Amino acid sequence: MVKAETGGQDGESELDQLDRMLHALQARLTMGISPAAVQAARADWLMHLANAPGRRLALAQKAVEDALRLGVFALRAATGDTSEPPFAAAAGDRRFEDPGWAALPFALHVQSFLAMEQWWQAATQGTRGVTAQHTSQVSFMARQALDRFSPGNFPWSNPEVLRRTLAEGGANLQRGAQHLLEDLARLLEQRPAAGSEVFEVGRDLATTEGQVIFRNDLIELIQYAPATKQVRPEPVLIVPAWIMKYYILDLSPENSLVRFLTGRGFTVFMISWKNPGSEDRDLGMDDYRRQGIKAALDAVSAVRPDSRVHACGYCLGGTLLAMETARMARDGEERLASMTLLAAQTDFSEAGELMLFIDESELAYLEDMMWARGYLDTTQMAGAFQLLRASDLIWSRAVRHYLLGEREEPFDLMAWNADGTRMPARMHAQYLRDLFLDNRLSRGRYAIDGRPVALTDIRVPVFAVGTERDHIAPWQSVYKIRLLTDTEVTFVLASGGHNAGIVSEPGHPRRRYRMMPMAAGDPYMAPEAWAAQAPSTEGSWWLAWADWLEARSGKPGTQPAMGAAEQGYPPLVAAPGTYVTMR
Known part of the structure; x- marks a missing residue:
């Protein structure tokens, strides 16, 4: 048996590791997507389509009808009438909002593109016999391919770019070329995106006053100084996702969730995850649970020994929190006053497009890719997130930067987004x-300490937040916590996406949310029915959450000490700590 220095597993031969090395090299060219998984989806679709002559005739008929509609529009457009175009962009698609797209020849460009886009959407969906996953995969791949050929991506077919080029004598293209060279250099040198260096952690971001009171090999625990003379006895422990730096919840002072909570009279604790390297390749889910949430709860209980804890988890941190909450319920540990889940899933049967290609083939490919380094690199994750909204996050941004010659004004969320973790x-x-x-957690098959945990054991009240435009954790999937637990659930559907919908401070313009509590004994309500009945409120859901926490907390009392030195939790270093700045 051979075990390679790069992380081979017991029982693997040198030939097995040769396969791993090959797959790891291939993964760099395919952005981590297994070619076998892609080909399996394509073959499933093509074989069933080839064996469905009626379906092919229907698609051919649609192509002819669409061509006729396009021809009629072209004839009307030749007379100057471009009103009532036959094909409309999908909801949220802002690529063709410029008024120039209504004039010839650009109107024909965009209508031809939209016709082709809609035809391929019809062609890749609805073929009987194709698995649901393969249908979604083929549709996703077709959309990614088509996005490359949008008329807005080329200077000669984009009216806004042509107008800008004529007005500036081509200076916009010169600036765009400079931007492209700068971005390529940053990519090769593994530096963050242009403009993000304006913000510095501890100076502009993550500035709420506090102290690190505990550190192990995986986390630093930050305790924040209260902003009120008296505080609620129940502290708030926040568990962010380890895929992100914690300070998305402590951005600038005006949009810091931590600062908001301390201003409402809560003692707040925050887990700051270590950015792992190759030496951490063998850290597993149980390590994150024990050295993360469990260790943090022990420290919080030492500071506030007579109080239960309001625990809050964001994204993957919320999933891990749900696991540990179920484990505590199973083992009779009454440590929590409530559980809050922010854009966090507990059932992954409808986990969104991010996991479209997750099957045995893709998992083996990803494992081999991570085997070479010991971790999943930040560029792999960033690329996957961008592909979910390629028209906005890749192509429209490329047009803005490289054809119009514009740069976005730096802002805090952009700087945080460039500060990735492994x-x-x-x-x-x-x-x-x-x-x-395997979706083990929702099925009661996820084991902790050798025994399965069940979400149905959870009895503490739950506050769950989903966001309307979340491509990572679709709100309908987040809502499933209502189906999986036998406790009071207050669900909130907030405007915005996975990040901007959570960073939703009071006073932020155009923010709204729907909120409706559901008691443990209430009949189950489907997510669409819930959304139809839940009242809509203008403003920030933070205010509603603070009210909810206060209603489940004791009367305000004296401020706790910073840390608990006599219990082994002395203040170590001022916030934001050291782990958050690790590269």
Whole structure:
């Protein structure tokens, strides 16, 4: 048996590791997507389509009808009438909002593109016999391919670019070329996106006053100084996702969730995850649970020994929190006053497009890719997130930067987004296999300490937040916590996406949310029915959450000490700590 220095597993031969090396090299060219998974989806679709002559005739008929509609529009457009175009862009598609797209020849360009887009959407969906996953995969791949050929991506077919080029004598293209060279240099040198260096952690971001009171090999725990003379006895422990730096919840002072909570009279604790390297390849899900949430709860209980804790988890941190909450319920540990889940899934059967290609083939490919380094690199994750909204996050941004010659004004969320983290190979493989592929948590088959945990054991009240435009954790999937628990659930559907919908401070313009509590004994309500009945409120859901927490807290009392030195939790270093700045 041979065990390579790069992380080979017991029982693997040198030939097995040769396969791993090959797959790891291939993964760099395919953005981590298994070619076998792609070909399997394509073959499933093509074979069933080839064996469905009626379906092919229907698609041919649609193509002819669409061509006739396009021809009629072209004839009307030749007379100057471009009103009532036959094809409309999808909801939220802002690529063709410029008034110039209504004039010839650009109106024909965009209508031809939209016709082709809609035809391919019809062609890749609805073929009987194709698995649901393969249908979604083929549709996704077709959309990614078509997005490349949008008329807005080329200077000669984009009216806004042509107008700008004529007005500036081509200076916009010169600036765009400079932007492209700068971005390529940053990519090769592994530097963050242009403009993000304006913000510095501890100076502009993550500035709420506090102290690190505990540190182990995986986390630093930050305790924040209260902003009120008296505080609620129940502290708030926040568990962010380890895929992100914690300070998305402590951005600038005006949009810091931490600062908001301390201003409402809560003692707040925050987990700051270590950015793992190759040496951490063997850290698993149980390490994140024990050294993360469990260790943090022990420290919080030392500071506030007579109080239960309001625990809050964001994204993957919320999933891990739900696991540990179920484990505590199973073992009779009454440590929590409530559980809040922010854009966090507990059932992964409808986990969104991010996990479209997760099957055995893709998992083996990802495991081999991570085997070479010991972790999933930040560029792999960033690329996957961008592909979910390629028209906005890739192509429209490229047009803005390289054709119009514009740069976005730096802002705090952009700087945070450029400050990525890695994920240990073992933990990420376990997470994908046990949760996304096998969906063990929702089925009562996820084992902790050798015994399964069940979400139905949870009895503390739950506050769950989903966001309307979340491509990572679709709100209908987040809503499933109502189906999986036998406790009071207050669900909130907030405007915005996975990040901007959570960073929704009071006073932020155009923010709204729907909120409706559901008691443990209430009949189950489907998510669409819930959304139809839940009243809509203008403003920030933060205010509603603070009211909800206060209603489940004791009367305000004296401020706690910073840390608990006599219990082994002395203040170590001022916030934001050291782990958050690790590269």
